[in-house]
Amino acid sequence: MFANQALRPWWYLLVAVLLALLPWASPNPYYVNLAQEVAILAIAGIGLNILLGLSGQISLGQAGFFAVSAYGSALLSLRLGWPLAASVMLGVIMSGLAGLVVGSIALRARTHYLAMVTLAFGFIVGILAQRWTGFTGGSMGLVGVPPLNWGDPRSAARNFLWTAAALFLAVQITSDFVMQSRSGRVLRTISESESFAATVGINAAAWRVGAFVVSAMLAGLAGALFAHQSGYVSSDAFNLDRSLAMLIVVVVGGLGHRYGPVLGAVFLVAMNQAIADLYTYSNFIFGALLLAVMVFLPDGLSGLGALVRRKRPASLRRNEAGPGAPGVGDIVNLPLIAVARGEPLLQLQQVSKSYFGLAALSDVSMTVRAGTVHALIGPNGAGKSTLINTICGLYRADSGVIRLAEHDITQWPAHRRARLGLARTFQNLQLIGGLSVIENVMLGVPDRGGVVKAFVSWLCGRPFESEQRARARALLGFLGIEGFADVSPGDLSYGHRKLAELARALAGQPQLMLLDEPIAGINEEESRLIAAGIGRLREAGVTILLVEHDMPFVMSVADEITVLDYGQKIAFGAPDAVRANPVVVEAYLGVETA
Amino acid sequence: MIATDLVQVLLSGIALGSVYTLLAMGLFLTYATSRALNFGQGDFLALAAFLGMAGMLAGMPLIAVVIGVAICMAALGMLIERFAVRRIISRSKAGAAHLGWILSTLGFGMMLQNVIALAWGKSRYYSPPLFSSGEKQLVSLFGAGVFLEELAIGAAALVLAGTMYVLLYRSDWGRRVAAVSFDRHTAMLLGIDVKRTVMWSYVVMALLTGAAGLLVGPLSSIQSHMGMLFLLKAFAAISIGGFTNPAGLLIGGIAFGVIESLSNYVDSTFGDLYPFIIVLLFLIVRPMGLFGERKTDVR
């Protein structure tokens, strides 16, 4: 959107001025009222966009959060005489708490079950609002809720619009920042794969609940504004239709797009007005329009711009790493765990894992020494992938102990292990389609806080997150794919994607890298590159545990080899010794021709 | 609670639950093949009920009404798949949150709703009884009065759930559905005509919904606006049963119907609240339904 990000603050300032002038631009007060509705809907929509568009969690109960805050703020100001600023704030906090509760109990539910949980929540709030008439006034409503007019009833519409528009702009700016910064990347990652997110150190559960809380608070802010808009709150305003309206706003606007919610809000308010006097055919028209938008504009109204604009030519220039490219030492520094080279770094003691009574691993014990390249080989179905997943924490071992340096990590969740310096790549590539290559790599760069600092830099149009970006770029340069930094991973060749994944794993300054079939499916030149890379990483002190079928490759890079068959360790030793081991030869001969 | 009361309440709940079960089977099928649910399915139900009513009032024989409604429903199933679902699901990338189908099917349903309102008005109606003329539509069962249609819909739910079970696990069509459900691309590589399989799942969904609509007409009053209500309850039923097998849907559907009936008996002031609280609590304990198994998304 911004041709030049230095213009960002000026652009926002311009929008602010335009919003402030809106009351004079509107032909009559009715349009001021519509603008208020758009602002309220857009605020709630931005909340749902963060929840659904970014974190991938659906909610059909946003009206519930909307209602909690609307009643909270209305009752506090009406019955207890609180000033609006305080009552709105507490109302929003109450919605946030409701979001915390719903988000937590919904943590294990996904997709349609999550839809049901939120739907039920919305129903429950709606029913209580309707029946608990002594408290909420029910359908007949609370009358005389103090309106938000800055104490001036004659300019009420204008003053309310200014308040709502200012809040909308603040929420929109924050949302813009989220979409362009680390939190947005993290949420998009969780949305695609929570397991993968855990392996780059993301606490997916906390982020998911967090997204719920934020979206509930924004729905709550909209609800509180609504309560003080006309001074009348009736339970009829909090039914399923309102939750569906919010869904229409974000999906029609374009899920996960920055300006989706506001576009959707304008659409919905305009539609509702357009069909108000066409009641005989209103459902038909509205339905047909929803259908058409969804069928012809996959990205909703946000996709309209892309239809008009020429498709941007993807810059697929490949830059060779020049002489100025950073050395390994610059990239792999700051070891998190001090384990002397050659000392045991990862130790497995009698680790077992079974599924449905079928043993995938039985009593596997092994040691990976620091600074070595350790290969894990074995026929298909030997349990190699299970072992890797058990080490990185995606699976929990049934019994046994796993130690990383001095830590017993057996019961640790995956994201905690990742933060200790355990990085991995996947047999089936895990790159997040919604992010560019460099953003994928930045996922691996540990978060060093400084959100506020980043936000201020971003808002002022200065470079932000530059340290992470520079580091990611350096890693891409190190692996010779810097030229693809701003490309979507889907546009890369398979080999380049493997390299990009390697870069992402390296970004976390890992102590131990788990590489799951690093050269499967790529050409010889690229596998030589990877072999060389592995060698350089070892020099830099990174320990590597890799699973690979390609024997010549394994023999050329590995210092030590562990052989698995039927979930059991059948051999261990230096490459030459393993190759000569009759048990290993037999295991391979039994399954595939060696 | 008197014993006959209990029987009466349970029977009412089972009849309602059967409607939810039939709808839930439709949801389940389209979800399996296309990962989409038809949010207009409730409006399909309403249309089938109105068509059935129109046919019966016009004096058509029952069998002709059934065939007529089936043809209309099948055509609608094809239409919605072709125009509201196919393009949207074919471009949804793995993992990306594309929920366009929610709104496209919702929009399709709204159009149907408007058509019903134009043809029959926005009021409430009863469809004439399907199986009897005059007064004798009531039979006595363990001392409780039951409408023939209530028995019929219970039987239909049982038979259709059984048939579905057999078809899904024993027939070629079932294998194709399972393959497409597992992975569209793999299914394509196996030589399965994915498009056709998806389309047929929508046809079967529409037929199941049509059966429910025909039977619900004489049971409860019908109106152009009724769709969403039934759909949501079917959705609750499938959340209890899980998106995995027809037996779960039967249990989920009947359970939800019975819970609804019982809570209206125990405390009708909050008769609509308890079922949703129970579903919520159930999902906290079993977040993937009764028969849903938790899959880790390790790739």
Place this chain on the structure above:
Amino acid sequence: MNVKRGIGWVIGIAILALSAQAVAENVKVGVVQALSGPPAIVDFGESYLQGIEAALREYKAARPKHEVEIVTYNDEANPQRAVSLVQRLISNDRVSAVIGTVNAASVVAFSPILQQAQIPVLIGPSTATDITARFIAQKPSYVFRCSMVENHMIDAVLDWAIKRYKKIGLIHTTSGYGMFALAEIQKGMAQRNVQLVAVESGAPTVTDMTPQILKLKNAGVELLLVYHDSPELIYRAFQKVDYKPAVAASWGLSSKMTVNVIGKDAIEGAVMAQALDLNNAKAKGFDEMMTRALGDKYRWPVVAALGYDAMRIMLGAIDRAGANAARIRDALESTEGFAAVSGIPAKPFSATDHECVDPSQVFMGVWRGGRVVKLDN
């Protein structure tokens, strides 16, 4: 001099003549009604609108003084939409008066806005009790109503009921209307020192009321007060549990749609409050006129008649006042000699009473042979 004066006179008369011509003004009346959504509400909204449109047709056919048009919006029984649409009527369509709507919550929400904008509103067919009373103290109040008032109807029903039955039960919907009726009925019973023997409710989402009816039967209810949007579900359950109490209901039961859906025989004898006596010649004429004009679509005599009368009162006021909202208000309040088809009196309003139907015009109606007729005491 005389010539000059003569010319002056001529000009003066010409101006007067021209301005008499110019007095024919364009007047817009806003109508907000629930025209889609739950059937019980739409039946009200559509029927009332049918009455309004019939009155306007007649008015236009009779070479009117002013050019009157209505701007009709559908509020979907949603208060927020109703507020937004009323704001649109005031600021964008610049209407001189407003008529509407069914939903009490919508009426409560938009009345203060119209009062503040000084645009007269004729509320209907909402029945919630204290709507005009909230504004009557404000001089002048712009809020009028042309509909039944719930507590008048409940008083009529309860007076009738307690004389005849010992065991009275209630089934009500949980929507805003039902919760409101519940409170009013309990208040009315308490005033009469009697108690309901059983109270059951059915949410609008409930599609089978067998359980509730069983409990009413077990409680031995002889007279059932029905304040529910779907009485057909209640009658359905009567059949199932073999139970036939007497029924007294809200005026919702007087719609022809209910007899269609419940059946002529089943509904026979059910009573409700009414303000339209079809045995009255004018009412009969109206009924026949509407049936001719609309056929099946005309389904609720009393509601359509109230809409018809409301619009005629409005048109009468416009005739006298033109497009000026404040003058229309005054003219509404001072309406006299009005010939209603419903039970509305010749002078519907006064400075202290903005309800056009008074308790004295409310009587009990009963279903007899597929028609609602006045119940003889």
